[in-house]
Amino acid sequence: xxxxxxxxxxxxxxxxxxxxxxxxxxxxxxxxxxxxxxxxxxxxxxxxxxxxxxxxxxxxxxxxxxxxxxxxxxxxxxxxxxxxxxxxxxxxxxxxxxxxxxxxxxxxxxxxxxxxxxxxxxxxxxxxxxxxxxxxxxxxxxxxxxxxxxxxxxxxxxxxxxxxxxxxxxxxxxxxxxxxxxxxxxxxxxxxxxxxxxxxxxxxxxxxxxxxxxxxxxxxxxxxxxxxxxxxxxxxxxxxxxxxxxxxxxxxxxxxxxxxxxxxxxxxxxxxxxxxxxxxxxxxxxxxxxxxxxxxxxxxxxxxxxxxxxxxxxxxxxxxxxxxxxxxxxxxxxxxxxxxxxxxxxxxxxxxxxxxxxxxxxxxxxxxxxxxxxxxxxxxxxxxxxxxxxxxxxxxxxxxxxxxxxxxxxxxxxxxxxxxxxxxxxxxxxxxxxxxxxxxxxxxxxxxxxxxxxxxxxxxxxxxxxxxxxxxxxxxxxxxxxxxxxxxxxxxxxxxxxxxxxxxxxxxxxxxxxxxxxxxxxxxxxxxxxxxxxxxxxxxxxxxxxxxxxxxxxxxxxxxxxxxxxxxxxxxxxxxxxxxxxxxxxxxxxxxxxxxxxxxxxxxxxxxxxxxxxxxxxxxxxxxxxxxxxxxxxxxxxxxxxxxxxxxxxxxxxxxxxxxxxxxxxxxxxxxxxxxxxxxxxxxxxxxxxxxxxxxxxxxxxxxxxxxxxxxxxxxxxxxxxxxxxxxxxxxxxxxxxxxxxxxxxxxxxxxxxxxxxxxxxxxxxxxxxxxxxxxxxxxxxxxxxxxxxxxxxxxxxxxxxxxxxxxxxxxxxxxxxxxxxxxxxxxxxxxxxxxxxxxxxxxxxxxxxxxxxxxxxxxxxxxxxxxx
Amino acid sequence: xxxxxxxxxxxxxxxxxxxxxxxxxxxxxxxxxxxxxxxxxxxxxxxxxxxxxxxxxxxxxxxxxxxxxxxxxxxxxxxxxxxxxxxxxxxxxxxxxxxxxxxxxxxxx
Numbered sequence: 001x002x003x004x005x006x007x008x009x010x011x012x013x014x015x016x017x018x019x020x021x022x023x024x025x026x027x028x029x030x031x032x033x034x035x036x037x038x039x040x041x042x043x044x045x046x047x048x049x050x051x052x053x054x055x056x057x058x059x060x061x062x063x064x065x066x067x068x069x070x071x072x073x074x075x076x077x078x079x080x081x082x083x084x085x086x087x088x089x090x091x092x093x094x095x096x097x098x099x100x101x102x103x104x105x106x107x108x109x110x111x112x113x114x115x116x117x118x119x120x121x122x123x124x125x126x127x128x129x130x131x132x133x134x135x136x137x138x139x140x141x142x143x144x145x146x147x148x149x150x151x152x153x154x155x156x157x158x159x160x161x162x163x164x165x166x167x168x169x170x171x172x173x174x175x176x177x178x179x180x181x182x183x184x185x186x187x188x189x190x191x192x193x194x195x196x197x198x199x200x201x202x203x204x205x206x207x208x209x210x211x212x213x214x215x216x217x218x219x220x221x222x223x224x225x226x227x228x229x230x231x232x233x234x235x236x237x238x239x240x241x242x243x244x245x246x247x248x249x250x251x252x253x254x255x256x257x258x259x260x261x262x263x264x265x266x267x268x269x270x271x272x273x274x275x276x277x278x279x280x281x282x283x284x285x286x287x288x289x290x291x292x293x294x295x296x297x298x299x300x301x302x303x304x305x306x307x308x309x310x311x312x313x314x315x316x317x318x319x320x321x322x323x324x325x326x327x328x329x330x331x332x333x334x335x336x337x338x339x340x341x342x343x344x345x346x347x348x349x350x351x352x353x354x355x356x357x358x359x360x361x362x363x364x365x366x367x368x369x370x371x372x373x374x375x376x377x378x379x380x381x382x383x384x385x386x387x388x389x390x391x392x393x394x395x396x397x398x399x400x401x402x403x404x405x406x407x408x409x410x411x412x413x414x415x416x417x418x419x420x421x422x423x424x425x426x427x428x429x430x431x432x433x434x435x436x437x438x439x440x441x442x443x444x445x446x447x448x449x450x451x452x453x454x455x456x457x458x459x460x461x462x463x464x465x466x467x468x469x470x471x472x473x474x475x476x477x478x479x480x481x482x483x484x485x486x487x488x489x490x491x492x493x494x495x496x497x498x499x500x501x502x503x504x505x506x507x508x509x510x511x512x513x514x515x516x517x518x519x520x521x522x523x524x525x526x527x528x529x530x531x532x533x534x535x536x537x538x539x540x541x542x543x544x545x546x547x548x549x550x551x552x553x554x555x556x557x558x559x560x561x562x563x564x565x566x567x568x569x570x571x572x573x574x575x576x577x578x579x580x581x582x583x584x585x586x587x588x589x590x591x592x593x594x595x596x597x598x599x600x601x602x603x604x605x606x607x608x609x610x611x612x613x614x615x616x617x618x619x620x621x622x623x624x625x626x627x628x629x630x631x632x633x634x635x636x637x638x639x640x641x642x643x644x645x646x647x648x649x650x651x652x653x654x655x656x657x658x659x660x661x662x663x664x665x666x667x668x669x670x671x672x673x674x675x676x677x678x679x680x681x682x683x684x685x686x687x688x689x690x691x692x693x694x695x696x697x698x699x700x701x702x703x704x705x706x707x708x709x710x711x712x713x714x715x716x717x718x719x720x721x722x723x724x725x726x727x728x729x730x731x732x733x734x735x736x737x738x739x740x741x742x743x744x745x746x747x748x749x750x751x752x753x754x755x756x757x758x759x760x761x762x763x764x765x766x767x768x769x770x771x772x773x774x775x776x777x778x779x780x781x782x783x784x785x786x787x788x789x790x791x792x793x794x795x796x797x798x799x800x801x802x803x804x805x806x807x808x809x810x811x812x813x814x815x816x817x818x819x820x821x822x823x824x825x826x827x828x829x830x831x832x833x834x835x836x837x838x839x840x841x842x843x844x845x846x847x848x849x850x851x852x853x854x855x856x857x858x859x860x861x862x863x864x865x866x867x868x869x
Numbered sequence: 870x871x872x873x874x875x876x877x878x879x880x881x882x883x884x885x886x887x888x889x890x891x892x893x894x895x896x897x898x899x900x901x902x903x904x905x906x907x908x909x910x911x912x913x914x915x916x917x918x919x920x921x922x923x924x925x926x927x928x929x930x931x932x933x934x935x936x937x938x939x940x941x942x943x944x945x946x947x948x949x950x951x952x953x954x955x956x957x958x959x960x961x962x963x964x965x966x967x968x969x970x971x972x973x974x975x976x977x978x
Contacts, residue, residue, distance in 0.1 A: 030942025031895030031912055058911035063920045
């Protein structure tokens with residue numbers, strides 16, 4: 001029998017060794033081993049092990065356990081007091097450096113706080129539901145014949161009905177139908193409402209407690225509605241309104257419950273939820289419930305039964321899909337299950353309920369915040385390492401007095417933590433300052449987040465500050481504890497080798513690469529945005545005011561506006577070009593041999609003139625002409641090989657189930673955005689039916705006066721409705737809001753990054769000149785010129801900048817091409833200056849920073865500098 | 870006389886060491902007590918008692934040679950000092966004296 005086989009339980013051996021007093025360990029361990037061996041031979045391994053374990057545990061008594069060093073603990077509090085004192089003394093001695101560190105950290109921490117608040121709010125979405133881990137949403141992947149599959153958050157109500165009848169896998173099945181938005185009427189007053197129609201188990205599945213009413217029965221009957229606390233207050237000015245009746249369209253709804261105001265962090269947002277039974281009773285809505293393909297605005301939420309798994313759920317869905325997909329060939333739908341907690345933040349599915357923050361946005365913000373934070377930590381580390389020589393004596397004395405390495409480490413790290421907690425205070429104010437800016441950044445943030453501070457957020461903040469302090473302080477602390485006592489006390493000035501210097505250079509290099517990268521991205525994004533706003537669309541948008549009006553009595557408005565002096569023309573169209581809306585259908589030639597997707601818009605007879613489209617051949621629509629008139633663009637001409645513009649006039653294409661005659665050809669223009677290439681396009685003539693937008697061309701010099709007249713004219717026709725008008729240029733601006741919000745985000749980060757790196761550089765410049773003041777003075781005394789001193793000090797920095805620029809320019813260019821320009825068809829030309837200007841600007845600012853310090857040193861009195869203090 | 874007070878378990882340990890003569894170390898003492906008193910004794914409890922006895926000066930100890938059977942750990946042999954012996958004597962005489970005064974009738978039920 002080998003030795004190893006009869007060793008006692010290892011783990012117990014280990015803990016015994018750990019807690020046992022060192023002086024007793026060998027004796028006691030020996031006795032235990034001997035006993036174990038005897039037991040092993042007499043009673044077998046199991047009993048021996050058991051006895052051994054018991055023996056070890058019984059060793060846990062004061063006489064055996066290691067003595068805790070109570071004296072050391074007392075000392076620690078005293079030492080911590082000392083560390084704090086020394087830390088504050090150091091802070092106040094080096095005011096400039098402290099300010100640089102604190103301000104730099106504060107700026108970046110403000111960004112960090114933003115990210116923390118944002119991420120913790122986003123992650124708390126839908127977490128308040130008690131059954132959250134068992135709730136799933138049924139999502140559809142739909143493939144229309146001949147097209148690529150698309151993912152939808154919606155599914156047909158048929159799925160819900162079928163699951164309820166045919167399966168026990170799901171404990172609860174709750175269909176939800178969008179369609180309780182609009183106005184409701186109570187008495188004579190109208191209130192806008194947002195809501196859904198939901199299945200009867202809605203309140204059972206989700207955790208939305210009722211203040212009044214019975215949650216079991218509230219949604220059982222048709223025409224019942226449950227409203228939220230706030231909505232009740234808005235409409236009735238009181239909360240207990242069960243039994244009241246409100247009117248929506250032709251339907252009357254009885255209020256059967258008032259819900260405690262749902263948290264804002266719910267992906268289902270509503271003022272009121274009505275029973276879906278209301279629609280089940282109506283034959284006109286039957287299609288919603290029995291058609292597999294009608295899946296555009298309905299959702300089905302399910303809860304898995306106690307003994308079912310997702311696989312069971314998927315099986316039953318696949319069964320249903322197989323059955324239904326076999327009934328037709330036009331499309332195929334594959335249903336799947338999505339966990340409730342995966343809905344928000346989510347992936348880019350179509351038809352989400354409300355606005356869903358894409359996961360990528362969250363990741364992007366976290367990554368950018370991390371970059372900025374690291375930059376600020378670098379600053380602290382850099383300056384502390386630079387300053388460490390000055391504190392070498394202190395370290396030496398502490399070591400001689402008996403400080404251990406880990407005590408010194410704790411000292412320097414706690415200094416950094418003190419700095420970061422001080423920064424937290426400033427960061428908090430900065431955070432409050434930038435919060436509204438961040439919320440207004442894009443529609444995602446403004447619609448889904450409030451950035452309200454919860455008690456736990458404050459804890460996150462504090463923890464975050466401590467973490468940052470630790471990260472920033474760890475590196476210098478490690479380096480400083482490594483100083484050799486004997487060298488320090490001998491007064492060796494060059495402590496440590498050159499590699500620490502290189503580490504500092506690398507950190508500065510990284511900071512400058514980041515700053516340059518951000519600046520370049522801002523320059524390019526801004527330019528692309530300007531380009532999108534200003535590039536030649538091929539028609540006029542200047543001085544055009546668009547009025548949205550869907551009641552269709554366009555002629556009335558047109559005649560009223562045409563009378564106003566200063567208005568040159570009034571036209572109408574189905575939608576506005578260049579604002580993101582597109583409309584298309586398949587067009588075929590009459591022989592049926594060729595077909596292509598053709599984009600189109602309905603316009604009236606004045607439109608082409610009013611918007612300044614250039615006709616190459618043929619003529620404008622004629623009001624008295626036939627309804628099948630069509631004006632096409634050049635691309636359509638060449639796509640269907642219709643010859644030159646003049647030859648095309650009079651030819652016909654089948655479009656929207658109708659043979660349409662080409663009456664004119666216009667020059668190619670950008671009907672879409674910069675994200676779309678110009679493809680075949682046709683204007684279709686319409687007099688009234690599809691015209692929702694009125695375009696007013698104003699040429700008067702008194703713009704406000706004319707606008708006021710337009711409003712007056714409107715108010716005469718429709719006194720009860722507000723004029724909904726905007727300049728065309730504003731509409732286009734709104735279209736490119738995503739670009740401008742990227743530019744804003746990067747702009748803000750660029751500012752932060754530059755601030756931080758410049759602060760760091762200033763600190764380094766101050767330090768270098770201070771450290772080399774004697775050398776500089778001697779050179780000066782010996783006749784060195786100011787410029788040679790300057791180049792001496794800035795040479796090493798300049799190398800870093802050039803290397804940083806060499807890294808930043810190509811990598812940013814690559815990133816910009818692949819991230820931002822990926823989907824854009826009409827991009828800016830990126831030349832040398834677009835890329836280099838940012839870097840050059842930063843280098844110039846940086847050199848100015850260094851120069852200011854060198855000049856100060858070079859101009860000071862040599863006698864003062866050379867005298868030993 | 871807190872310092873020289875002899876607890877019941879400590880008394881048994883002292884006596885056991887005397888019984889074992891030259892061979893009194895942790896394992897043998899533990900075994901002996903377990904056999905004679907028929908109650909389980911943990912090594913830890915024994916250690917505590919030995920420490921107390923040592924503090925009072927009732928026992929001394931010395932390390933013996935290492936043996937392979939205990940993983941090379943040396944044994945620590947215990948001996949009762951004269952002070953220990955006299956305190957045992959004293960404890961015994963107190964008991965004897967008390968026993969002698971117990972009326973015989975007390976054990977007749």
